[in-house]
Amino acid sequence: MTETAKRRPGPRIEEVARVAGVSKSTVSRVINDEQYVSARAREAVHAAIAQLGYSPNQAARALAGHRANAIALVVSEPSGRVLGDPFFAGVLRGVHSELAGRHVQLLLMMSQPTDTEDLVSYLSSGHVDGALLVSLHGEDPLVPMLAEIGLPVVSGGRPLGRTVPFVDADNFSGALEAARHLVSLGRKRIATVAGPKDMAVGADRLSGFKRGLSEAKMANDLVVHGDFTPEGGARAMERLLQKEPHLDAVFVAADIMALGAMQVLHAQGRRIPQDVAVVGFDDSVFAATATPPLTTIRQDVEELGRTMTWRLLAELAGEAGLPPSLLLPTSLIKRASA
Amino acid sequence: MTETAKRRPGPRIEEVARVAGVSKSTVSRVINDEQYVSARAREAVHAAIAQLGYSPNQAARALAGHRANAIALVVSEPSGRVLGDPFFAGVLRGVHSELAGRHVQLLLMMSQPTDTEDLVSYLSSGHVDGALLVSLHGEDPLVPMLAEIGLPVVSGGRPLGRTVPFVDADNFSGALEAARHLVSLGRKRIATVAGPKDMAVGADRLSGFKRGLSEAKMANDLVVHGDFTPEGGARAMERLLQKEPHLDAVFVAADIMALGAMQVLHAQGRRIPQDVAVVGFDDSVFAATATPPLTTIRQDVEELGRTMTWRLLAELAGEAGLPPSLLLPTSLIKRASA
DNA sequence: ATGAAAGCGCTAACAA
DNA sequence: TTGTTAGCGCTTTCAT
Numbered sequence: 001m002t003e004t005a006k007r008r009p010g011p012r013i014e015e016v017a018r019v020a021g022v023s024k025s026t027v028s029r030v031i032n033d034e035q036y037v038s039a040r041a042r043e044a045v046h047a048a049i050a051q052l053g054y055s056p057n058q059a060a061r062a063l064a065g066h067r068a069n070a071i072a073l074v075v076s077e078p079s080g081r082v083l084g085d086p087f088f089a090g091v092l093r094g095v096h097s098e099l100a101g102r103h104v105q106l107l108l109m110m111s112q113p114t115d116t117e118d119l120v121s122y123l124s125s126g127h128v129d130g131a132l133l134v135s136l137h138g139e140d141p142l143v144p145m146l147a148e149i150g151l152p153v154v155s156g157g158r159p160l161g162r163t164v165p166f167v168d169a170d171n172f173s174g175a176l177e178a179a180r181h182l183v184s185l186g187r188k189r190i191a192t193v194a195g196p197k198d199m200a201v202g203a204d205r206l207s208g209f210k211r212g213l214s215e216a217k218m219a220n221d222l223v224v225h226g227d228f229t230p231e232g233g234a235r236a237m238e239r240l241l242q243k244e245p246h247l248d249a250v251f252v253a254a255d256i257m258a259l260g261a262m263q264v265l266h267a268q269g270r271r272i273p274q275d276v277a278v279v280g281f282d283d284s285v286f287a288a289t290a291t292p293p294l295t296t297i298r299q300d301v302e303e304l305g306r307t308m309t310w311r312l313l314a315e316l317a318g319e320a321g322l323p324p325s326l327l328l329p330t331s332l333i334k335r336a337s338a
Numbered sequence: 339m340t341e342t343a344k345r346r347p348g349p350r351i352e353e354v355a356r357v358a359g360v361s362k363s364t365v366s367r368v369i370n371d372e373q374y375v376s377a378r379a380r381e382a383v384h385a386a387i388a389q390l391g392y393s394p395n396q397a398a399r400a401l402a403g404h405r406a407n408a409i410a411l412v413v414s415e416p417s418g419r420v421l422g423d424p425f426f427a428g429v430l431r432g433v434h435s436e437l438a439g440r441h442v443q444l445l446l447m448m449s450q451p452t453d454t455e456d457l458v459s460y461l462s463s464g465h466v467d468g469a470l471l472v473s474l475h476g477e478d479p480l481v482p483m484l485a486e487i488g489l490p491v492v493s494g495g496r497p498l499g500r501t502v503p504f505v506d507a508d509n510f511s512g513a514l515e516a517a518r519h520l521v522s523l524g525r526k527r528i529a530t531v532a533g534p535k536d537m538a539v540g541a542d543r544l545s546g547f548k549r550g551l552s553e554a555k556m557a558n559d560l561v562v563h564g565d566f567t568p569e570g571g572a573r574a575m576e577r578l579l580q581k582e583p584h585l586d587a588v589f590v591a592a593d594i595m596a597l598g599a600m601q602v603l604h605a606q607g608r609r610i611p612q613d614v615a616v617v618g619f620d621d622s623v624f625a626a627t628a629t630p631p632l633t634t635i636r637q638d639v640e641e642l643g644r645t646m647t648w649r650l651l652a653e654l655a656g657e658a659g660l661p662p663s664l665l666l667p668t669s670l671i672k673r674a675s676a
Numbered sequence: 677a678t679g680a681a682a683g684c685g686c687t688a689a690c691a692a
Numbered sequence: 693t694t695g696t697t698a699g700c701g702c703t704t705t706c707a708t
Binding site: 012014029031032056057065124 | 678
Binding site: 363367394395396400402526 | 700701702704
C-alpha cells in the first residue's frame with residue numbers, strides 16, 4: 001500500500017484530564033455527551049479541550065468503541081460517470097448538510113464491478129457503521145451482499161430486485177403530472193424519451209407517463225429509451241421523429257437527455273413549444289438555461305440526500321418503527337418549453 | 339454525537355495467523371507488503387486471508403501505525419455550491435481513479451467559514467495523512483492554517499496569497515488561445531466575461547485574454563466580471579452590451595456563465611456566431627449541448643484530480659524533488675459558436 | 677525470516 | 693458522579 005507519512009501528535013486525552021483535574025473517563029464522558037457528569041467537571045473539561053486544542057483520535061475511538069463513526073457513500077456505477085451528474089452533486093450536498101455537526105465522517109467509495117467482493121469485505125469489517133447507496137443500475141449484486149452481512153443500508157432511488165430501505169423521489173407522480181400537463185395543453189401525439197429499462201427510476205417515470213396518457217384515453221405507443229446522457233436523448237428523439245413525424249409533445253425523463261432531444265428538434269426545424277412541447281424531469285441546473293427554458297418536474301435531490309442520511313442515522317441510533325421506504329414529492333416547474 | 343451501532347466482527351489477524359500457521363507479525367508483514375517474508379509464508383497467509391474473508395481493521399492499523407491511511411478532500415466554499423459544479427465532479431472522479439487500488443480512503447469534508455477552526459483541529463490530529471483542497475476563494479484562511487500545522491496539502495487551482503503546492507489548468511495559455519482564435523476570426527470588438535476577481539482562476543484567464551488582444555494591438559476595455567453562475571453570466575453580458583452595443587465577440591471565462599450570456603444574446607436578437615462569436619472555458623458537459631454548440635477551451639478536470647492526488651501521495655511517500663506546482667495543458671475545442 | 681511482547685489512545689465495565 | 697482497569701486489533705521494536 002501507499003506509504004503515508006506519520007504525523008506529529010497533538011495532546012492526548014490524558015493531558016486534557018490532567019489540565020481539567022479529572023480522570024480520562026470523565027473527559028471521555030464529556031466528549032461523548034454522556035450523562036452523569038457534573039456541570040463543574042464538564043466545564044473544566046471543555047476549558048481544557050479549548051486550551052489545548054485537543055481533538056480526539058478517531059482511530060482510538062473507533063477501536064475501543066467498536067464503531068467507526070463514519071458512513072460510506074457508495075457510488076455503484078462502473079464508469080463513475082454518475083459523479084458528473086448534477087443529481088449526484090445534489091445528493092452529496094444533502095448528505096453533507098445532514099451530517100454537519102454530528103461527528104460522523106463520510107467515506108466516498110466507488111464500486112467497480114470487478115471489486116464488488118473487496119468492497120463488501122471492506123464495508124463488512126467495521127470500517128463504517130452503515131452505507132448510503134447511490135445510482136443502482138438494475139439488480140446490483142451489492143444490495144443482496146450488503147443485506148447479507150447485515151450492514152445497515154439506505155438506497156437513494158428504489159433498487160430493483162431485493163428490498164432494502166430506500167428514499168426516492170415520487171417518480172411515478174411526477175411523470176404523471178408531466179403527462180397531464182401536456183394533455184392539458186391540448187397536445188395530441190405525445191411521446192416520451194424514457195430512462196433505461198433496467199433502472200427503477202426509468203420504469204417508474206414511464207409508468208407515471210403512461211398512466212397520464214391512459215387517463216386521457218390517449219395512445220402511449222411512442223416510447224424510446226435513452227441512457228441519461230445528452231447523446232442518448234438526441235438519438236432517442238431522432239428515433240421518435242422517425243416513428244411519428246407528427247408528434248407534438250415529448251416528455252423526456254431527464255433534463256440532461258432533454259438537452260440532446262431539443263438539439264435534434266432545433267436541427268430539424270421544429271419550434272419549441274409551438275411545434276413540439278417538451279417537458280423534462282429533475283429541474284437540474286440545465287433546465288433554466290436551456291433554449292428555450294425547460295418546463296420540468298422538480299425533484300429536490302438535496303432533500304433526497306438529507307433524508308437518506310437521516311434514515312440511516314436513525315437506524316444506527318436504534319430508532320424503532322422507521323418506515324422502510326420514503327417517497328419525496330415532486331412539482332411541475334412551468335417554463336417556456338411547454 | 340450520533341449513536342452509531344456496533345457491528346458484528348469479522349475474523350481477526352490472530353485467526354489468519356493460526357490458519358496460515360505463522361505469527362501475527364508475519365501476517366502483518368504480508369498485509370503491508372514488507373520484505374523479509376518467505377514466499378512460502380506469504381502464500382500461506384494470502385490463502386488464509388482469502389479463505390477467511392479477512393479484512394484488516396482500519397482503526398487498529400491507524401492507531402498502531404500512526405497513520406490514518408486516509409486523505410481528505412476539503413471543499414472550501416460556504417454554500418457547498420461547488421458540489422453542483424461539473425468541475426468538482428470531474429476532480430472527484432480523477433481523485434478516485436488515482437486512489438483506486440491503493441488502500442487509502444477518501445474523506446470528504448466541507449469547510450464552512452464558521453468552523454474553520456474545528457476543521458483544522460480535526461485535520462491536524464492525525465485523522466488524515468494529507469489533504470486535497472478544492473475551490474479556494476481568494477485568500478482562504480485555511481491555507482495558512484494548514485501550512486502551519488504541517489499537514490501535507492495540495493491545492494486544486496492556484497490559491498491566492500500564501501504559497502502551497504498546487505495543480506492547475508494552464509488558465510493563462512488557455513485564455514490566450516481563446517483570444518487568438520477570436521482575433522483570427524476577424525472579430526474587431528472583443529469583450530470578456532471574466533471570473534471573480536478574488537479567484538486566481540479568474541485573474542489568470544483574464545490575463546491570458548488581455549495578452550491575446552494586446553498581441554493583436556486591440557483594446558481590452560470590455561471586461562465585466564461574473565461569478566461562475568449562468569445568472570452571473572447573463573448579467574455580465576447585459577452590461578457588456580450596454581457598454582458596447584457593437585461588440586462582435588465575447589470570451590466567457592466559464593461555460594456555465596456562457597450559458598447565461600448566450601441566453602441574453604438570443605433574447606436581444608443577436609445571432610451566434612454571425613453577430614457575436616462566443617468562446618467559453620472548461621469544455622464542461624454544457625458546452626456540446628448548448629445552442630449553438632459552444633466553442634470552448636478544454637481543461638481536463640479529471641486529470642487535474644489525478645495529478646493532485648498523485649502529487650499528495652508522492653509527498654506522503656517522502657519522494658524528493660517534487661515540483662511545487664504543476665500546470666496542465668488546455669486545448670481549443672472548435673464548435674459552432676465561434 | 678520469524679516470533680514475542682509492548683504499546684497506540686481511547687471506551688467500557690466495574691468498583692467506589 | 694467519578695476513577696480504575698482491562699482491553700479494542702493492529703504495528704513495531706527487539707530478540708532469535
